[in-house]
Amino acid sequence: MESNQPDQGEEMEMVMDMVGFGGPEEEAPVMSFNMLDPGGGEEEVPVRKSPYQFDLFVIGGGSGGLSCAKEAATLGAKVALADFVPPTPIGTTWGLGGTCVNVGCIPKKLMHFAGIFGDYQGDQRECGWELPTNVPHNWERMVANVQKHIQVLNWGYRVQLIDKEITYFNHYASFVDSHTVALHDKTGKFVKNVTSENFVVAVGLRPSYGGYPGAEECCFTSDDLFSMKSVRDNILCIGASYISLECAGFLHSLGKHVTIMVRSILLRGFDQEVAEKIGSFMEGLGMVFIKGAVPIQFSKTEDGKVRVEYEQNGEQKVEIYGAVFLAIGRIALTKGIKPENAGIVINPRNNKIIVDEADRSSVPNIFSIGDVSDGRPELTPSAIQAGSYLAKRLFGGSTHIMDYVNVPTTVFTPIEYGCCGLSEEKAIEIYGDENVEVYHSMFKPLEWNYLESREGKYCYGKIVTNKLENEKVIGLHYLGPNAGEVLQGFAAAMKCGLTKEILDQTVGIHPTCAEELTKIDVTKRSGRTAAKTGCWG
Structure with missing residues (x-):
């Protein structure tokens, strides 16, 4: 079970050499510039007088950390980012981009896509394709192509940091105090201390081994x-x-x-x-x-x-x-950053950082975004948006905070599951059974009628509504092909206050699976069958 990942330090040196920097430990130059005054003359920007080396220091090079760092730099802040991936027990490591890019959403979806071809291999004959069955799969070729795409993304993120003049440290970072972090190399050797006005912790999670022997x-x-x-x-x-x-x-x-x-x-x-x-x-x-x-x-x-x-x-x-x-399960990577040195309060149950609605920790100048934050969804898109909003609040005068209500997601199991809002169980727990109306439907995608092996009892739509708010849709669940593509638009509608009445008035696109969510009229409470018998019910 070998890993074929490149050494991240060597790759970084190559990139930095190409653009004229000395290496991962050398800070990018800060470019001076002038602004035009209203009268047409030129006025030099005042020299930065902060007692700290940076306006913002981001710990963690995943999606949330990168988003925050890039937005802050765009708004004129002097930004640094530290990221280093400790190897797994069998030696796997990876480049800039965090879990999603390297060992999460991106490679998972690519391999799921490859698997779909395997699932449908025997079904192609029913569609008229006279192809051989039981064709062997070339794992090594698939992995090589997946890693090729990931390395392109790694390269792109590094170029973006350079383009935005963000100083990159390929080192471990841990707090010395609320305005200082210590940087160590991969051997644990101390490199130097760095100071910043503000910090953002975005170190994410890593898999747990459960403490089981062996x-x-x-x-x-x-x-x-x-x-x-x-x-x-x-x-x-x-x-x-x-x-x-x-x-x-x-x-x-x-x-x-x-x-x-x-x-x-x-x-x-x-x-x-x-x-x-x-x-x-x-x-x-x-x-x-x-x-x-x-x-x-x-x-x-x-x-x-x-x-x-x-x-x-x-x-x-x-x-x-x-x-x-x-x-x-996954473990928050807070222990290594020594939060106690800065006074950051951690939830002892899960080692995540406790934050307020504006992503601020117990220390006023230290923030946390993404998976490592207590009570936040462990989802890449929400971390990206939270990081961008945080940078705009810190350096752009914005007051907009991240809304974590009705964040959609998809589970890429062999039959895909997309959802937004509350589960049926959670809705009943919050509002009471008498105030929750659940509509549901079992259906068979048109394309599956080609395939004798595909039954019609698995694809499923469920709409959970709150009767106290004019049957506002508080949970929407879809089980079937292309779940992420189906749910995205419905999630936008839920942000706008979607009700069952509006959903009923929506004309579906025929023949699609998505239209099934616009035609559900059977409530669980009625006891009627949820199985569809034709295109229209």
Whole structure:
């Protein structure tokens, strides 16, 4: 299970040399410029008199940190950014861009897309394509192309930092006090201290190994998967999170035999009726679920496989797998930045930084955005928007704060799930069962009528409304093809106060899956079947 990632330090030196800078530790020059006064003459900008080296120092080079740094620089702030990726236990590391670009959304979606071809391989004949079946998949070629795209993105981010005159430190950063960070190289050697008026912490999360004996020696995580040159067959995926189910799904679609070990429920925090449908769909494709089970320890066999000891419903068991993928949760990377030195208050339950509605920590000049912030959605687009808004408040005179209500997302399992707003369970918890009306529909995409293997009981739409607010839509759930594309527009409508009446008045685009959300008229309370029997009901 090798990683083929390039050394980030060497790559940075190459980029900096090309544009004339000395290396990752040399600060980019600050360019002076003049502004034209109203009378047409030139007036030199006053010399910066801050007692600190920078106006803003961003710790973390992921999507949120980059967004904040670039926006602040655009607004005239003197900005620095520090980012360094500690290697995983099997040695995987990556370049600038954070989790989403390197080991999250981007490679996950690309491999999910590759898996779709595998899922439909046997179905193409039903559409008239006389193609061979059971064609083998070339994992190494796919990974090479995925990594090629990621490296283009890494390069682009570095060029953007240079273009915006943002000083980049390819170092670990940790607080000395509320206005100072210490920089250390990858060996832990101290490099120097740097001061700033303001700080933004955007260090994100990394996968947990759960403390199980042998986990770090025997298992791999999503930090490794997308750059591994090969993956053995007969894979055990441990965890019921969206990361576990998404990766299990495309691994199966790419020809691997997959087993999923689940402690309790699938997709905690998501609508549970939809989550159960996803599990049933994946079982129907041939994936095996071990339910009510938790690992005890891992060890390697003589032939390189993994011996897994686990407990299921009180009984201890042992199985041998070709490889074990661990997706049991993620840990906030706050310990390494030494928040206590600056007085930053951390939630002891999850090690995340406690922030107010304006993303400010307990220390007035230190802010936190993205996954590492307590109570925030762990989603790239919300981190990007929050980072941009924060920079505009700090340096652009804006008062606009991030709205975390009705943030849409999609789970890229073999049958995709898009949602926005509250789950049915959460809506009832907040508003009471008597004040929540739930509309739902099961449907079969037109294209699936080609495919005998595709049943019509899995694709599903659910609309959760608040009867106290004229049946305002407070939750919208879609299970079916192209879920992200379907949900994006509905999410905008929910931001505008979408009601069931407005949804009913909306003309759907026919024949599409998206139109099903405009035609749902069966309430759960009615007891009528949610199954569709034709185009119009």
